Amino acid sequence: MSIAESVIRTIEDKGAGAFVESYDPAEQNMIINMGPVHPSTHGVLRLVLELSGETVLDCRPVIGYLHTGIEKECEDQTWRGAVTAVTRMDYLAPFHNEQAYSLAVEKLLGLEVPPRGKYIRTLMSELGRLSSHLVWFGTSGLDMGAMSAMFYGFRERELFLDFYEMVTGLRMNHGFNIPGGVWQDLPEGWEEVCDSIVSIMPGRIDDYESLLTENPIWLERTKGVGIMSTEDAVRFGATGPIGRAAGLDWDLRRDMPYEVYGELSFDVPVASEGDVYARYQVRMAEMRESVKLVRQVMEKMPEGDYKNMDPKIMPPPRSEMNRSMEAVIHHFKLVTQGYTVPAGDAYAAVESPRGELGAYIVSDGGTAPYRCHVRDPSFINLQSLASMAKGGLVADLIAVIASVDPVMGGVDR
Amino acid sequence: MSRSAGRLDTTDEQIWVEPGEWAARALGLKERGWTLTDLAGLDTIGLQGRGAFEVVAQLLHPELKRRLMVHVPAPGEPPMVPSVADVWPVADFPEREAYDMFGIRFEGHPNLTRILMPDEWEGYPLRKSYGVGKVAIEFIPQPMMQIQSAGQSPKPHESDTDVDRLGQPEEEGIGDHEAAMRRAPFARAAGGETGDDAAPAPHLTPSPKGEARS
Numbered sequence: 120m121s122i123a124e125s126v127i128r129t130i131e132d133k134g135a136g137a138f139v140e141s142y143d144p145a146e147q148n149m150i151i152n153m154g155p156v157h158p159s160t161h162g163v164l165r166l167v168l169e170l171s172g173e174t175v176l177d178c179r180p181v182i183g184y185l186h187t188g189i190e191k192e193c194e195d196q197t198w199r200g201a202v203t204a205v206t207r208m209d210y211l212a213p214f215h216n217e218q219a220y221s222l223a224v225e226k227l228l229g230l231e232v233p234p235r236g237k238y239i240r241t242l243m244s245e246l247g248r249l250s251s252h253l254v255w256f257g258t259s260g261l262d263m264g265a266m267s268a269m270f271y272g273f274r275e276r277e278l279f280l281d282f283y284e285m286v287t288g289l290r291m292n293h294g295f296n297i298p299g300g301v302w303q304d305l306p307e308g309w310e311e312v313c314d315s316i317v318s319i320m321p322g323r324i325d326d327y328e329s330l331l332t333e334n335p336i337w338l339e340r341t342k343g344v345g346i347m348s349t350e351d352a353v354r355f356g357a358t359g360p361i362g363r364a365a366g367l368d369w370d371l372r373r374d375m376p377y378e379v380y381g382e383l384s385f386d387v388p389v390a391s392e393g394d395v396y397a398r399y400q401v402r403m404a405e406m407r408e409s410v411k412l413v414r415q416v417m418e419k420m421p422e423g424d425y426k427n428m429d430p431k432i433m434p435p436p437r438s439e440m441n442r443s444m445e446a447v448i449h450h451f452k453l454v455t456q457g458y459t460v461p462a463g464d465a466y467a468a469v470e471s472p473r474g475e476l477g478a479y480i481v482s483d484g485g486t487a488p489y490r491c492h493v494r495d496p497s498f499i500n501l502q503s504l505a506s507m508a509k510g511g512l513v514a515d516l517i518a519v520i521a522s523v524d525p526v527m528g529g530v531d532r
Numbered sequence: 533m534s535r536s537a538g539r540l541d542t543t544d545e546q547i548w549v550e551p552g553e554w555a556a557r558a559l560g561l562k563e564r565g566w567t568l569t570d571l572a573g574l575d576t577i578g579l580q581g582r583g584a585f586e587v588v589a590q591l592l593h594p595e596l597k598r599r600l601m602v603h604v605p606a607p608g609e610p611p612m613v614p615s616v617a618d619v620w621p622v623a624d625f626p627e628r629e630a631y632d633m634f635g636i637r638f639e640g641h642p643n644l645t646r647i648l649m650p651d652e653w654e655g656y657p658l659r660k661s662y663g664v665g666k667v668a669i670e671f672i673p674q675p676m677m678q679i680q681s682a683g684q685s686p687k688p689h690e691s692d693t694d695v696d697r698l699g700q701p702e703e704e705g706i707g708d709h710e711a712a713m714r715r716a717p718f719a720r721a722a723g724g725e726t727g728d729d730a731a732p733a734p735h736l737t738p739s740p741k742g743e744a745r746s
Contacts (some may be wrong), residue, residue, distance in 0.1 A: 183648035190633075191657055195664055226544070356569065356622030375597055462579070465544055466570070466590050466601060477570055479588060483578050490658075494570035494590070494626075502625050531648055 155184045159262045159517045162527030178508040180501045185531040193491035197457030203294045209529030214247040215471035217296035222467035223480040224298040227460050233424040236300035237378045245412045250279035251472035259521030263340045300426025320410050341396040345507040345519035355503035359474025364401045365393035371470040383415050395522040457486040495529035546601040554604045555614040566591040568620035573630030575660045585611040606636050615641035633658035
């Protein structure tokens with residue numbers, strides 16, 4: 120029997136109560152299905168809930184509805200081509216996916232990225248954090264009835280997407296950070312556009328705060344809701360803003376610096392309450408820190424190469440190919456078969472807007488990744504959802520999901 | 533903690549742990565402050581000097597700010613390793629993923645079921661033996677469609693002969709050569725039009741019209 124037939128049969132047999140999976144009148148508990156197609160599950164997250172009246176007794180995430188086999192796909196690509204696949208995992212943080220993957224491949228290659236390349240990566244990574252948090256701000260506001268939050272969040276996100284298009288050619292899934300540097304140099308006039316964004320943002324973040332921070336309805340919906348203790352955050356491996364909101368003072372950018380974060384000064388916002396409101400505060404403060412970081416990166420942006428010019432890894436510039444046979448040969452080899460990576464395995468992690476995003480890369484010495492595993496923060500963070508939801512109301516669960524900010528493209532990969 | 537020499541050359545600190553010792557080692561590592569950040573399966577069939585499967589765990593020591601990569605070989609079929617989900621509860625989902633993708637059984641895992649693939653899925657997609665594009669696609673036989681003239685919508689081929697499951701006529705010599713050519717692009721490429729010495733495909737009995745064309 121096909122799935123469609125079984126669904127139809129269930130509805131015919133049980134009528135309007137088809138979505139209730141079991142009901143025990145003696146205990147007054149029921150197991151109910153939420154999602155995968157539900158406006159507040161942020162994609163295709165399905166939750167099986169055990170309820171007693173309106174109280175959530177247990178909550179089990181059921182995932183895989185967006186599984187597209189990207190890890191398998193990577194094994195069929197060249198080292199350079201797999202960037203195009205990994206960028207589609209966490210689609211709200213494409214720069215961070217590419218960055219983690221590229222760092223791991225560079226580790227295996229022993230490849231150095233020139234300073235300008237590192238600064239460009241950091242710039243895009245921090246802008247990516249801002250634009251990702253704007254989506255979180257908009258959607259979580261919408262989930263809790265503050266519809267204007269969505270309009271403001273997505274209005275500002277458009278500025279970022281326009282800048283990405285200017286720099287990378289694409290609004291999403293850029294494939295911009297590649298092993299050895301970035302795909303191309305920043306275009307002319309990037310400073311003005313970037314400067315206009317970071318000049319606007321602090322005022323806009325003030326606007327958001329004036330909209331929600333002291334809003335009594337918002338406080339009612341978020342304060343003391345979905346509490347996660349520091350112990351639970353450690354046990355379930357929660358990282359990123361939800362870990363920091365629970366008092367877990369850990370940020371890879373500060374504690375295990377990669378790229379140029381060691382040369383920049385910034386604060387890591389931490390809260391101790393562990394509720395939805397604390398996560399809101401942490402993310403808001405993080406947005407302000409990211410604006411500061413972008414400013415610093417703009418000031419310090421060095422001149423020079425934006426990628427490692429090793430001709431065995433990077434195709435030569437077009438101008439060189441007109442006069443050098445050597446360059447033509449390198450170009451031909453890189454286009455037809457790609458480069459090889461010494462056998463071995465490496466793990467590299469970056470701090471994505473949702474937590475530690477790591478790439479575990481194995482090479483057998485060939486021209487394609489032997490294995491490309493990505494530790495996606497949303498996937499790991501979903502495990503702590505049950506600990507936050509237990510004992511709360513169903514309506515609070517909506518607030519909790521919004522505050523975890525899972526991206527199902529990353530969860531299911 | 534010694535790094536196994538001569539096996540792999542990277543800058544990551546790596547150790548190899550026998551599967552029988554993994555649960556006890558994990559407990560010892562946890563007591564010394566190591567936390568688990570990630571766990572992945574690995575099909576090592578294509579890597580020299582390794583077994584068939586491995587579980588690779590990424591550990592992090594937040595105070596020392598160090599990482600450690602732990603390789604645990606998973607011998608046998610199905611491959612078996614002890615679960616560390618009771619040591620580090622964060623291992624729950626990653627172990628289920630490794631089971632789902634590689635068929636590695638984690639002994640002692642509280643709920644070892646498929647996590648990303650549907651429950652009734654057969655096979656383990658990230659194994660090297662599970663090739664891309666090797667999943668059979670059902671081909672449903674359909675009646676031949678033929679365009680009679682320009683501007684006319686396609687209609688079923690008027691023929692009393694049956695078509696086989698690829699839509700090819702089972703009888704020889706039906707229709708004109710043109711239609712047969714259209715139905716058999718591979719046969720055409722193989723020698724239908726190449727020259728006199730090329731043998732025509734067996735089911736392409738050329739009609740007079742077809743001969744005139746060649």
